Amino acid sequence: MIKAIDAHIHLDMYTETAARTLLAELAECHVEALIAVSRHLDSCKATERLLMQAPEQVFAAYGYHPEQELPTENQLNDLIEWIREHSSSMVAVGEIGLPYYMRLEAESAGLVFELAPYIALIESFLKLAADLDKPVVLHAVYEDADVVCDLLEKHGIKKAHFHWFKGSHSTVKRMIQAGYYISITPDVVYEEEIRTLVRVYPITQLMVETDGPWPFEGPFEGQQTHPRMIHAVIEQIALLKGLSVEEAAHSLLSNTKQFYGIPSLRLF
Numbered sequence: 596m597i598k599a600i601d602a603h604i605h606l607d608m609y610t611e612t613a614a615r616t617l618l619a620e621l622a623e624c625h626v627e628a629l630i631a632v633s634r635h636l637d638s639c640k641a642t643e644r645l646l647m648q649a650p651e652q653v654f655a656a657y658g659y660h661p662e663q664e665l666p667t668e669n670q671l672n673d674l675i676e677w678i679r680e681h682s683s684s685m686v687a688v689g690e691i692g693l694p695y696y697m698r699l700e701a702e703s704a705g706l707v708f709e710l711a712p713y714i715a716l717i718e719s720f721l722k723l724a725a726d727l728d729k730p731v732v733l734h735a736v737y738e739d740a741d742v743v744c745d746l747l748e749k750h751g752i753k754k755a756h757f758h759w760f761k762g763s764h765s766t767v768k769r770m771i772q773a774g775y776y777i778s779i780t781p782d783v784v785y786e787e788e789i790r791t792l793v794r795v796y797p798i799t800q801l802m803v804e805t806d807g808p809w810p811f812e813g814p815f816e817g818q819q820t821h822p823r824m825i826h827a828v829i830e831q832i833a834l835l836k837g838l839s840v841e842e843a844a845h846s847l848l849s850n851t852k853q854f855y856g857i858p859s860l861r862l863f
């Protein structure tokens with residue numbers, strides 16, 4: 596069985612015991628590594644501690660998740676300074692992006708949502724990524740993805756991973772042409788929108804993820820989200836692409852390793 600990498604997980608959001616157990620189970624679940632993303636400074640520090648526990652399995656991304664209150668100027672400066680100091684222990688800047696769901700919620704409650712400060716926030720991180728020459732992990736769906744595509748072009752960033760992406764046909768076309776990557780979660784098993792996306796997006800620009808501990812529905816209902824679930828995602832991608840599971844698994848693994856610069860484990 597070909598191993599796989601969970602390309603997006605919030606490992607620091609599991610309890611310490613659950614994270615330790617999860618890491619110990621990876622080998623038997625044929626999961627080679629995790630890309631562990633962060634949400635704010637404390638989350639970055641926690642992710643770095645997890646990386647130290649399992650340095651061959653955990654690869655860290657440091658950033659500020661957009662679906663939360665804005666940081667104060669001091670908090671942002673502290674975070675950016677910390678990331679610069681710890682950049683040798685990270686493979687990417689993330690999770691960063693735009694607050695689609697928060698904005699939707701505010702607007703449907705009849706409130707005005709100021710997007711401009713969030714655009715300024717993501718630009719601080721895009722500048723940092725360009726400066727450190729690191730890829731970016733993005734939370735940007737639907738029309739927000741177009742705004743982020745413009746910003747990536749503005750800052751000359753070519754290595755971009757839009758995790759759990761959803762968007763219009765024209766956005767998808769633009770992202771494929773720009774060479775951006777997306778990752779597919781377990782909802783590909785039961786969401787037609789995601790199945791259509793998989794049929795269209797080139798296998799050479801796909802990765803798989805759980806976004807754990809985020810819970811899933813369908814056959815995963817009631818289960819604690821675990822990296823082992825990515826094998827069900829790989830099987831679905833193989834089916835939708837008309838590939839063997841081995842072929843799909845091989846492509847997805849090599850895409851992820853190449854994108855994040857993860858060395859192949861020596862098997863001897």
Ligand SMILES: [Zn+2]
Binds near residue numbers: 603605690806
């Ligand atoms: Zn996430």
